[in-house]
Amino acid sequence: MDELTLNNGQKIPQLGLGVFLVQDATDLKRSVADALKDGYRHFDTAAIYHNEAWVGEALAESDVKREDLFITSKVWDSNTTYDETIAAFKESLKKLQTNYLDLYLIHWPSEGYTEKWRAMEDLYNDGQIKSIGVSNFEKPHLDKLLASAKVKPAVDQIETHPYFQQKELHDYLTSLNIAHEAWGPLGQGKSGVMEDATLKQIADAHKKSVAQVILRWHLQRNIIVIPKSIHAERIAQNIDVFDFKLSDDEMNAIAGIDKNRRGSEDPNDEEWLK
Ligand code: NAD
Numbered sequence: 307m308d309e310l311t312l313n314n315g316q317k318i319p320q321l322g323l324g325v326f327l328v329q330d331a332t333d334l335k336r337s338v339a340d341a342l343k344d345g346y347r348h349f350d351t352a353a354i355y356h357n358e359a360w361v362g363e364a365l366a367e368s369d370v371k372r373e374d375l376f377i378t379s380k381v382w383d384s385n386t387t388y389d390e391t392i393a394a395f396k397e398s399l400k401k402l403q404t405n406y407l408d409l410y411l412i413h414w415p416s417e418g419y420t421e422k423w424r425a426m427e428d429l430y431n432d433g434q435i436k437s438i439g440v441s442n443f444e445k446p447h448l449d450k451l452l453a454s455a456k457v458k459p460a461v462d463q464i465e466t467h468p469y470f471q472q473k474e475l476h477d478y479l480t481s482l483n484i485a486h487e488a489w490g491p492l493g494q495g496k497s498g499v500m501e502d503a504t505l506k507q508i509a510d511a512h513k514k515s516v517a518q519v520i521l522r523w524h525l526q527r528n529i530i531v532i533p534k535s536i537h538a539e540r541i542a543q544n545i546d547v548f549d550f551k552l553s554d555d556e557m558n559a560i561a562g563i564d565k566n567r568r569g570s571e572d573p574n575d576e577e578w579l580k
Pocket of ligand 1: 488533535540
């Protein structure tokens with residue numbers, strides 16, 4: 307598994323398992339167990355997914371040592387103040403059956419996130435979180451945060467896939483030395499990207515699936531990916547992307563299919579920003 311080094315020196319496995327919308331304990335625990343068997347060590351959950359406790363159970367039942375795991379969770383919008391952020395973090399720790407998180411993110415740039423960030427900084431300085439970051443932050447949100455932050459976010463987790471490549475924000479994050487993490491890396495199974503003719507052609511040439519080509523493309527852009535699946539064969543397929551390389555021509559061809567089309571709500575539409 308390839309690792310990236312974050313701006314604070316911490317390492318992150320570049321590929322992990324996402325568990326958004328997995329609402330069944332059996333499915334979730336089985337998919338985490340399958341993933342661990344396949345070599346996944348990085349797991350991405352959030353308080354609002356209401357499945358942290360099952361992730362915690364599945365990880366506690368495995369033989370893998372805590373220090374070999376990379377666990378991410380996120381604080382939701384309903385926790386707005388400093389104290390609420392600390393309390394939400396403690397709740398996540400309890401559910402995940404651990405005494406620290408590898409990465410904790412502000413899930414969405416809702417109003418008051420600079421106060422949340424102060425709580426995250428204190429937890430980070432106290433060693434209870436190895437790295438802190440943000441999610442769904444666009445340039446204006448990042449700029450506002452950086453104006454008062456004492457600790458720079460290590461990661462921004464944002465929607466990214468071949469039909470929504472985030473070229474400008476990617477370059478901005480790179481210039482700030484903030485790692486770009488892709489959510490919805492496969493277009494959430496609804497963007498139409500899996501049927502794209504260019505991707506199919508490249509996949510055939512490498513005898514890989516379209517999903518594998520998409521994940522490989524992210525990795526070669528230095529992006530962290532957390533594809534979600536609850537199916538054993540797809541979980542195995544999604545991590546089997548370290549034995550081939552896309553050429554510059556193939557990377558350029560994929561750059562050319564961008565439709566700049568989001569699949570979800572636009573964080574730039576946050577009322578308070580206007
Ligand atoms: P995704 O792009 O990972 O797509 C998942 C879907 O793709 C699956 O449900 C399945 O239909 C399909 N799929 C997966 N592997 C496949 C394969 N090998 N072949 C064919 N189809 C395959 O979408 P996602 O789950 O929304 O995003 C990944 C993770 O990102 C989430 O699970 C979650 O952890 C995180 N996330 C974060 C935010 C945020 O606001 N920070 C939002 C959404 C998701």
